Amino acid sequence: MEHLLIRGGLVIDPSQDLEDVLDVRIRGGRVAELGRDLDPGGAQVVDAAGLWVTPGLVDAHVHLRVPGETHKEDLASGGAAAAAGGFTTVVCMPNTRPPLDDVIRVEWLRWKAQEQSPVRVHVAAALSRGLEGTELTAFAELKAAGAVAVTDDGRPVADAGLMRRALVEAAAVDLPVLVHAEEPALSGGAMHEGAVSAAAGMPGIPAAAEAVMVARDLLLAEALGARVHILHVSARQTVDLIRWAKDRGIRVTAEVTPHHLLLTDEDVAASGFDGDWKMNPPLRSEDDRQALMEALADGTVDIIATDHAPHHRDDKDLPFPEAAFGVVGLETAVAVVLDAMVPGVLSPRRFVEALSTGPAQVLGLEAGSLRPGMPADVTLIDPNREWIIDPARFRSRSRNTPFAGRRVRGRVVRTLVGGRTVFCLEDGPAAPRAAERLARAAAAGRAGR
Numbered sequence: 255m256e257h258l259l260i261r262g263g264l265v266i267d268p269s270q271d272l273e274d275v276l277d278v279r280i281r282g283g284r285v286a287e288l289g290r291d292l293d294p295g296g297a298q299v300v301d302a303a304g305l306w307v308t309p310g311l312v313d314a315h316v317h318l319r320v321p322g323e324t325h326k327e328d329l330a331s332g333g334a335a336a337a338a339g340g341f342t343t344v345v346c347m348p349n350t351r352p353p354l355d356d357v358i359r360v361e362w363l364r365w366k367a368q369e370q371s372p373v374r375v376h377v378a379a380a381l382s383r384g385l386e387g388t389e390l391t392a393f394a395e396l397k398a399a400g401a402v403a404v405t406d407d408g409r410p411v412a413d414a415g416l417m418r419r420a421l422v423e424a425a426a427v428d429l430p431v432l433v434h435a436e437e438p439a440l441s442g443g444a445m446h447e448g449a450v451s452a453a454a455g456m457p458g459i460p461a462a463a464e465a466v467m468v469a470r471d472l473l474l475a476e477a478l479g480a481r482v483h484i485l486h487v488s489a490r491q492t493v494d495l496i497r498w499a500k501d502r503g504i505r506v507t508a509e510v511t512p513h514h515l516l517l518t519d520e521d522v523a524a525s526g527f528d529g530d531w532k533m534n535p536p537l538r539s540e541d542d543r544q545a546l547m548e549a550l551a552d553g554t555v556d557i558i559a560t561d562h563a564p565h566h567r568d569d570k571d572l573p574f575p576e577a578a579f580g581v582v583g584l585e586t587a588v589a590v591v592l593d594a595m596v597p598g599v600l601s602p603r604r605f606v607e608a609l610s611t612g613p614a615q616v617l618g619l620e621a622g623s624l625r626p627g628m629p630a631d632v633t634l635i636d637p638n639r640e641w642i643i644d645p646a647r648f649r650s651r652s653r654n655t656p657f658a659g660r661r662v663r664g665r666v667v668r669t670l671v672g673g674r675t676v677f678c679l680e681d682g683p684a685a686p687r688a689a690e691r692l693a694r695a696a697a698a699g700r701a702g703r
């Protein structure tokens with residue numbers, strides 16, 4: 255039986271109210287014990303001095319492009335990217351081709367992921383058939399097939415009546431509803447609507463396109479006693495609404511992406527309107543960005559999720575209005591969030607809460623904790639290590655990031671899933687293995703076409 259001792263790291267685990275230099279013993283794929291100066295007793299020892307030892311990070315919002323767009327990402331490459339970014343669990347969105355809107359597809363994806371991904375993959379199933387926003391999917395059956403949430407992410411649920419029925423049905427089977435908030439009648443632009451878009455003559459997406467839809471769904475949730483999770487919050491107006499809703503006792507949780515915490519529409523202009531800076535919702539104003547930082551620090555926004563959205567160069571190397579929406583995020587999230595962590599605003603504990611314990615709670619997953627008995631999903635982070643983000647070295651099959659060439663501080667050095675090392679920065683054996691997997695998967699993809 256495998257036996258591992260992670261020695262002398264700063265264990266940060268909000269689920270146990272813990273922030274202390276401790277050893278972590280792992281046996282049989284689970285956390286066995288935590289303590290000071292534990293006896294190795296024949297264990298393989300991993301020296302974690304100077305490192306943070308956290309419950310494996312959980313990304314509640316990724317696009318793995320399976321099935322249908324494996325030239326952008328697949329379960330092996332997306333899983334390897336997650337491992338390199340410190341994520342031991344990811345939740346993939348259903349806007350694939352075809353969409354994940356029935357039991358067969360959800361079961362198929364979960365089975366494929368177990369076979370191909372080095373990290374745990376959960377599925378958020380479609381809320382409406384074909385993501386068409388007219389007819390609900392079968393929530394109870396999808397939950398029985400293993401779906402952990404329902405959402406039409408990528409598209410808004412424009413019909414308020416359908417959303418109302420979805421909240422009722424989802425509450426009946428206790429599935430979270432993940433809201434992509436975007437009023438279609440106000441949307442359709444390429445970037446945040448404001449002074450920068452006006453000066454550049456770019457079509458804009460007003461903050462209200464998000465906020466009015468959030469207001470609608472908060473009011474529906476209140477009337478029904480249902481719960482909602484707001485995906486990728488980008489605007490101060492939305493933050494204010496969520497704060498109001500939480501004060502009223504409405505059951506709402508919310509997420510923010512690393513890129514919305516760090517970047518603004520001014521940066522989009524400074525990039526020369528590079529397609530790699532285009533995403534939905536768009537990067538907004540400095541005032542919005544500050545509102546997001548405050549909301550994350552005070553808990554109004556509960557968690558951080560990457561909205562990892564791989565795209566091929568052909569979808570991005572286009573004039574800005576035509577480029578595809580979305581950026582990759584799995585491999586840069588830790589560094590980008592640590593970069594955005596103003597001392598005294600966002601503590602290491604809040605960092606772990608937002609990236610591990612929190613998302614596990616929002617989605618009801620057995621993750622986000624190093625309590626003895628839990629699966630030994632563990633992330634080791636060097637908070638001081640400086641590096642330069644180089645997309646050519648990504649495990650992801652796609653490179654569409656606005657952070658290329660950025661000097662950052664804070665790096666994942668080892669990731670364990672069920673006690674097994676799935677990524678190790680230093681000795682690299684996990685890296686060639688991942689590269690091999692990629693080559694094999696690519697060959698299989700070509701053969702299957």
Ligand SMILES: [Zn+2]
Nearest residue numbers: 407408434485
């Ligand atoms: Zn979305």
